[in-house]
Amino acid sequence: MVGPKRRRMRSGGNVSTISNNIPKNNDMTGVIDEDESSAQTSKSTKGSTTIPIFLKKTYKMIDSNPQEIAAWTPDGDMFVVKDPDQFAADIIPQYFDHNKFSSFARQLNFYGFRKMQSKPIRNSDFDANTAKHVTFYNENFKRGRYDLLRKIQRSTRGGGSNPGQNQERDINQLKDKVINLEKTIQDLHAQQEERMRRLELDMLGRMEQMMLAMQQQQQQQQPQYQHLRSIGNNSMGGASMMPADLHKSGGVGVGPNGHMNGMNGMNNNGGGGGGLTNAIGESLDPLPYGARGASVSTLSGLAHLMGNQHASIGMKNGFSGIGAPSGIGGPTLPPHPKQKQLQTHNLPGSLSHPPGRVENLRGISALSFGISNLSRGISSESQGGGNGMGNAFEDKFFSMLMNGEKNAAGSHTNNNSMYPTPMSAPAPQNNMNNNGMKGPVPSREGSDPI
Amino acid sequence: MVGPKRRRMRSGGNVSTISNNIPKNNDMTGVIDEDESSAQTSKSTKGSTTIPIFLKKTYKMIDSNPQEIAAWTPDGDMFVVKDPDQFAADIIPQYFDHNKFSSFARQLNFYGFRKMQSKPIRNSDFDANTAKHVTFYNENFKRGRYDLLRKIQRSTRGGGSNPGQNQERDINQLKDKVINLEKTIQDLHAQQEERMRRLELDMLGRMEQMMLAMQQQQQQQQPQYQHLRSIGNNSMGGASMMPADLHKSGGVGVGPNGHMNGMNGMNNNGGGGGGLTNAIGESLDPLPYGARGASVSTLSGLAHLMGNQHASIGMKNGFSGIGAPSGIGGPTLPPHPKQKQLQTHNLPGSLSHPPGRVENLRGISALSFGISNLSRGISSESQGGGNGMGNAFEDKFFSMLMNGEKNAAGSHTNNNSMYPTPMSAPAPQNNMNNNGMKGPVPSREGSDPI
DNA sequence: CACGTGAACGTTCTAGAACGAATG
DNA sequence: CATTCGTTCTAGAACGTTCACGTG
Incomplete structure (x- = not known):
């Protein structure tokens, strides 16, 4: 050759x-x-x-x-x-x-x-x-x-x-994976929002219902005579009403039983879906007392609250969400939530929302009515009760924030590991700056003198 | 050279x-x-x-x-x-x-x-x-x-x-990224639950407030015919009402029990729902009427609030959704907004929780009373009036979510350094701010001593 | 003015493309 | 003819060195 x-x-x-x-x-x-x-x-x-x-x-x-x-x-x-x-x-x-x-x-x-x-x-x-x-x-x-x-x-x-080739493959695969994950995250965010939205709507709906119911009742009651009747008849709407009567009359099993009864009555009404029941049951546990009591009395209270006086009270808190912002007019109503939110939102700029809610809650708590108790009870569920009323909520938020932060933090750490290498990363400057800036720098200065 | x-x-x-x-x-x-x-x-x-x-x-x-x-x-x-x-x-x-x-x-x-x-x-x-x-x-x-x-x-x-090295680096980076993303997803899942819970609590708290306010009002207003009242109260659905009465009359299970009773009544209305929210929402769906009845009584209070005097005031603000919308008689109001919302919600079935809740809303929406307006009004606040009712709240929530997300996101990209500290801060807002603030600041300045 | 950064230009090394040649 | 390798030439990427600009 x-x-x-x-x-x-x-x-x-x-x-x-x-x-x-x-x-x-x-x-x-x-x-x-x-x-x-x-x-x-x-x-x-x-x-x-x-x-x-x-x-x-x-x-x-x-x-x-x-x-x-x-x-x-x-x-x-x-x-x-x-x-x-x-x-x-x-x-x-x-x-x-x-x-x-x-x-x-x-x-x-x-x-x-x-x-x-x-x-x-x-x-x-x-x-x-x-x-x-x-x-x-x-x-x-x-x-x-x-x-x-x-x-x-x-x-x-x-x-x-x-080796490059294989690596390239790996890289592409990883990139795809990253893309998918990012997509997943986006979806999750979207879902979350959607859920929150729904939940809010749901809650709002409920509130409306309540409002209506109350109004109706009022109307009915006003007539004076009717109430009684209504009781008998509508009773509750029954549901609840009924029980009440029962209780009275029978002196029912006041305690829990009484409740149960009431509940039952209710359930029947609501009746419906098993799901409901479950829900109910659960719900109860958490806020049982307060909630109920609160709710009960509440109503009337709300009016007040919302209205002139009370509202103001709520406002006091500072946040307030609710009442506060509303200022005068608002005063009466507690609707607030938003107002507060708005305000808060504005302030913090970034975190706006979360805080806002918290604040609102606080405002509410401020009301210091039985409600507050309720709220706590509620909150307590998640957290543990003891705290001040507002606290519970606040805590929640905090925790929320915390979580957020944690994530961030986690990312940090992780990231760090990541970035270091990455130099390649898009923003070199950032990396550099951060590094340079942070820790070391400060300390050093003194040294300069040398 | x-x-x-x-x-x-x-x-x-x-x-x-x-x-x-x-x-x-x-x-x-x-x-x-x-x-x-x-x-x-x-x-x-x-x-x-x-x-x-x-x-x-x-x-x-x-x-x-x-x-x-x-x-x-x-x-x-x-x-x-x-x-x-x-x-x-x-x-x-x-x-x-x-x-x-x-x-x-x-x-x-x-x-x-x-x-x-x-x-x-x-x-x-x-x-x-x-x-x-x-x-x-x-x-x-x-x-x-x-x-x-x-x-x-x-x-x-x-x-x-x-190339090899770079690729390796890239691979490592990507791997880290994948890990972070996966972690983020997990966190999101966890957070979602937490947020929903909080939101519910928040909403419940508000509702309670309203209830209280209403009750109070009612009481005030009613003074006249108390006898009825009791009834009336009860009316509420008993729920709340009941308790009141009970307390008065029988001193029933007063304490907690009393509340409980009330609750029951209430719950029934609102729902017995366990966690307030759940309970309520769920319960409502099922038992709309009853609920209403109950709520109604309550409502009365609300009605007042919303209705004439107070409510209107509150409404002024614009936010408030409640009062404002309600316009005159709560009842009169055009329910609509919600309905729509509800509907939409329903659609999505996918999301487990949401749906359920949504449905509740629907039920509510169905009521199509002025309430709906109220809700809207409220919502409107956050957003700016025009939107659908729910918007306001939605916005808030969204923003909240967003913020949370941002944080998370931030973490990925930037944050690294930033967040670390935050957690500690008591106030959520602060936290956030702090976070953002921190990172950078420290960095250099110190050094410069000059 | 000082400091940090952007941009331009040069250098080095690696990789791509083109074409010829050899093998089957 | 298809495939593979050898040989060149060229393009791409990254760093090194200078110079210039913007901010404080």
Whole structure:
């Protein structure tokens, strides 16, 4: 094969020339070749076993050349071309069909070799003797490890010595994953909002209902006579009403029982779905007393509250949500929620909402009516009761905030880990700044003086 | 230019990769290199490990230069160039291909170093000896911590020349990102529950308030015919009413029990729902009527509130949804808004909770009383009037959610540093603010002492 | 003015593309 | 003719060095 020429030298005449020069005996015989010689180029076999000719030649070249021109590094992990010019002129042509160092380097490149930096840390270290040195490294190209060559494959080929490819795949997969996760998160957010919205609507609806009911009752009652009647009849609406009567009359099982009864009555009304019942049951636990009591009395109270006096009270809190903002007019009604929110919102800017609610709650709590108790009871559920009324709510919010923060925090940590590396990250500046800014800096100043 | 000619070794890819892999002949001997050398071959190895040549050189430069010209600060956290001119003229050229201090500084800049201020605060403090001193600081550039250098990366760099390393880095980053995202999702799930609960509590609290207010009003108003009243009260549905009566009359189960009773009544109305919310919502659906009845009685109170006097007032504000909308008689009001809402809600079935709740709303909506208006009014506040009723609340909630999300989000991206502290703060608002605020502030200023 | 950053230009190394040659 | 490899030339990416600009 090699024998007679052939080889493409290709390009310029020089090369060719050179090649000519070259005897080509190539024979990189020695340890190396033999075997393959035949195998050679053909890709035939292959599998991993096939060793590209370029590698065989290069290995032999480094292994058997004058140390002054090219050689293995002391540890045998890399090879150094001490005099590229001479190497190109005298050595390369002996093995390849050209005499260009760049072409040799390109080939090394195809096979995954890397040029090692040769620059000294200190220029002073610069040594004319080594200045020209060019070192190449390949994980599987080491002195005495001819066997490793089979692991090296040309980059353009499927093979893959290049880890890069696999990694790329991984990267793409991960990117897809990230995209999906982000999407999921967005969906979750959307859902959350949706739920909250619904819940609010639901609550509002309920409130309306209550309002209506109350109004109606009032109307009915006013007539005076009716009430009684209503009782008998409507009773509740029954539901609740009924029980009441019952209780009275019978002195029913006041305690829980009484309730139960009442409930039952109610349930029947509501009756309906099992779901309801469940709900009810649960709900009760939490706020039982307060809630009830509150609610009961409440109504009338509300009017007041909302109305003039009370409202103001609520307002006091400061937040207030509700009443407060409303200022005068608002005064009466507690509707507030929003108002407060608004206000709060404005203030904080960022967190606006959450706080707002909290505040509102507080305002409410301020009312200090039985309600407050209720609220607590409620809140207590989640948290634990003891706190001041407002507290409960506040706590909730806090916790909420906390959670939010936590997340953030978590992210931080995590992120940190992430970012560090990432340098690549979009905003380098940020990274830099942050780093620089934070911790260290401050402390340091003092030091300056030095 | 300057020095020896150009050498640039190019740090680029090589450096990194190479450095790692490389055995080192490079010379950056000294303490420095060794480590890397081993690193081994594969370029794959660690991305992070790569240390830019600039840093190696600078480290070595500071570490091995005459103390008179450049040195570490006493604490080893920074380095000081005592005589920039001499440093530029004599030292820089030994390591780099130029002799300009500004170029050196520019590089330091790329790697995140900050120049510490050395100016004296008082003129009198001026010291000719230190006047020229220039101090640079980098969180990961400290005496005896050569290992930290790997954490420093060039700001502009996308990755290094080495694809492998870069890819690895990317992969790690992506993996971290995935972890964070997954965590975020988990948190979101957790938060969702929490938020819903809170929202419900909040709403319940408000409702209670209203109830109380109404009751009070009622009482006030009614004084006349008390007998009826009791009834009337009861009416409420008994719920609330009942209790009242009971208390009065029988002193029934007073205490808690009494409440309970009331509750029952109420609950029934509102719902017995367990947690207030749930109970109510649910209960309502089921038993609309009853509820109403109950509520009605209550309502009366409300009616008043909303209705004529007070309510109207409140309404004025605009917010308030309640009163305002209710306009005159609650009843009169056009319920609509909600209905619509409800409907929409219903649609979504998907969300488990929501739906249920929604439905409740529907029931309510069905009532189509003035209440609906009320609700709207309320909602409107937050948003601005025009929207559908629910909007206001929705907005709030949304915003709330948003905020929460933001935080989370923030965390991902920015926050890193920021949040850490927040949690502690008592007031939610504060927290938020703090968070945002914090991060940055600290950073630099201190340093400047100047 | 000082400091930090952006932009321009040069250098180095790696990778892509084009084309020839050899093998089957 | 299809495939693979060799050889060149060129493009891309990243860092290094300078110079200039904006902010305080």
